[in-house]
Amino acid sequence: MMNSLYKAKHFLEEAMLGGASMNRAQSFVNESLQKAFSINGFSGNSYYATDDAIIGVGLVGNGQLEIAFDGESRLFGNICECFRNDLCRKSGLRDHQVLTSIRNRAFPFWSIKAGAPIGHRSLASRGEYGTLGCFLFDRDVANRNFIISNNHVLANSNQGNIGDDLYLVQNERPWIGQLEDFVPINPNGSNRLDLAIGTFEGNIEGKYRAIRGVRNAKLGEIVTKVGATTGMTVGRVRSLNYTIKVDFGTQVVFQDQLQIISSNGASFSQPGDSGSGIYANSDGSFVGLLFAGNGTETNANRGPTVAAQLKEWGYGVR
Amino acid sequence: MKTLEQIRKEIEIPLMLIKGVTGLGIVSNDQGEIYLEIAVENAEADDAVWKYLDEGEFSTRKLRVVHRPKNKLH
Numbered sequence: 001m002m003n004s005l006y007k008a009k010h011f012l013e014e015a016m017l018g019g020a021s022m023n024r025a026q027s028f029v030n031e032s033l034q035k036a037f038s039i040n041g042f043s044g045n046s047y048y049a050t051d052d053a054i055i056g057v058g059l060v061g062n063g064q065l066e067i068a069f070d071g072e073s074r075l076f077g078n079i080c081e082c083f084r085n086d087l088c089r090k091s092g093l094r095d096h097q098v099l100t101s102i103r104n105r106a107f108p109f110w111s112i113k114a115g116a117p118i119g120h121r122s123l124a125s126r127g128e129y130g131t132l133g134c135f136l137f138d139r140d141v142a143n144r145n146f147i148i149s150n151n152h153v154l155a156n157s158n159q160g161n162i163g164d165d166l167y168l169v170q171n172e173r174p175w176i177g178q179l180e181d182f183v184p185i186n187p188n189g190s191n192r193l194d195l196a197i198g199t200f201e202g203n204i205e206g207k208y209r210a211i212r213g214v215r216n217a218k219l220g221e222i223v224t225k226v227g228a229t230t231g232m233t234v235g236r237v238r239s240l241n242y243t244i245k246v247d248f249g250t251q252v253v254f255q256d257q258l259q260i261i262s263s264n265g266a267s268f269s270q271p272g273d274s275g276s277g278i279y280a281n282s283d284g285s286f287v288g289l290l291f292a293g294n295g296t297e298t299n300a301n302r303g304p305t306v307a308a309q310l311k312e313w314g315y316g317v318r
Numbered sequence: 319m320k321t322l323e324q325i326r327k328e329i330e331i332p333l334m335l336i337k338g339v340t341g342l343g344i345v346s347n348d349q350g351e352i353y354l355e356i357a358v359e360n361a362e363a364d365d366a367v368w369k370y371l372d373e374g375e376f377s378t379r380k381l382r383v384v385h386r387p388k389n390k391l392h
Contacts, residue, residue, distance in 0.1 A: 130392075152391050194391075219346045239355075242343030243330055246389045253334055259343060274392040292389045294340070294357075299389060 005065050008091040008098075012057040012067060028090065029054065029083075036082035066099040077102075113205040114277065115226035117169040118149065118176065120156040129153070129169035130274040131228040133289055135210050136197065136315050145200045146180060146315065148211075148306075149275030150291050154196035155182040157248055166198045169228075177201055181313055191254045193301050194274075194291040195309055211317045214307040216240070217258055217280065217287040224281055225290055227273030234281070235260040235268035235298065244299055246292045258288045258300040269298040278303075286317075322354045325376055332370060338363025340386055354378075357386040 015025035022030075033053060056068035067087075069080055080100035088095055112118075117129035130153025138144035147166075151157060154166060164179045182196035217223065217237045226232045239259035245251040260278065262268040269276070269290055278288035278300050286307070288300030307317050320328075322344050333339050333356060341357040358364045364383055371377050 150391075157391075219352075220350065236348075238347070239343040239345040241326070242341055242345070243334060244341035244357075244389050245334065245339070246391060248391065255330075257343075259345065269392050271390070271392050291392065293392050294387045294389045296386065298392070 004092050008065055009057055016054055032083050032086040036079045039082055040078045064097050064099050068101050117228035119169050120154055120160050121165045122156045124167035124169050129228055129272055131276045133275045133277040137210055146197045147200045148197050150194040151182045151185055151196045152194055153275045154179050154198050158185050187250050187252050192256055192305050193309055195306055211286040213285040214303045214317055215285045216304055222281040223278050225276040225278045227269055227276040229270045229272030233268050234263050236263045258302055260298045269293050322380055326354055329376055336366050340389055353380040353382055356383045
């Protein structure tokens with residue numbers, strides 16, 4: 001039986017090492033993880049690499065094989081379980097011989113990916129957070145990067161000042177950058193954006209990096225977001241022009257908003273997911289910036305409105 | 319005959335001024351039906367909305383009033 005453990009370990013190492021062309025082990029890992037994504041309702045997902053999802057493998061404890069995954073724990077819990085079942089079937093190992101763990105390798109090195117929990121220093125000090133929606137790259141200055149999220153996440157709902165510190169909200173709360181700009185929320189008039197950007201210093205991970213393509217959403221189309229609270233969820237666009245009142249302490253009106261409903265009965269978003277970029281499943285275009293919800297429906301600024309504001313600030317998006 | 323979009327534009331501001339109205343917009347449901355939805359928090363807002371719609375002769379079969387909790391920042 002120990003021989004089977006070694007064989008399985010070498011097999012997964014082969015997948016991790018890769019090569020010029022996809023090897024047998026990589027194919028197995030890819031197929032198994034894609035199937036797991038599909039079973040767990042993430043069909044059509046193309047945003048997560050699969051063959052590089054495994055970041056460690058080794059023999060531990062009393063004859064057990066441990067596989068470490070890089071991922072969001074909320075998402076990867078079920079994914080790991082499905083993968084373990086496949087591996088046991090293939091290798092002849094028993095369930096108790098294979099351990100899986102999730103280690104987001106980004107955090108110890110102050111590297112983050114879109115979907116990470118972030119916030120203005122006031123939010124971070126209270127343990128509150130929103131989501132890092134996506135990154136912007138300065139075309140003129142190398143290594144000058146920006147992050148996109150909401151005013152109420154990065155600028156503390158108009159209370160923040162340009163230059164205020166921004167933090168990754170987790171146990172050690174590392175500093176990640178500063179508030180660069182935001183669209184003020186007008187409490188007495190109509191709003192279309194809950195948008196802010198911050199500077200970012202650190203390493204960027206993951207495949208959801210920059211906005212690549214912006215367009216209006218279509219009524220009924222399927223969209224995906226990755227949020228800091230609920231991870232990756234899939235929803236359906238139910239309205240393109242919803243007008244809503246949102247509780248900012250006082251009721252504030254937003255016009256021309258997208259409204260999205262979960263496609264599988266669970267909530268598309270929950271508190272902490274604000275700032276998530278919303279992408280069309282069909283082509284990966286950025287169609288919205290999540291900012292509010294009522295437990296059933298989720299509201300988002302329209303992608304082209306966000307892009308127009310970024311352009312006005314001088315940051316072009318393709 | 320007014321289109322849903324024309325009705326939406328006409329009633330948007332007056333309805334959003336009613337206390338307890340949390341939102342409105344043209345929506346598409348799972349079955350592909352398209353209608354104008356008005357979201358309210360409570361029965362008082364529901365009554366006030368229908369009173370406004372009836373008086374303004376905006377009632378249409380493609381208009382629905384639904385009860386929803388307040389929208390909160392996420």
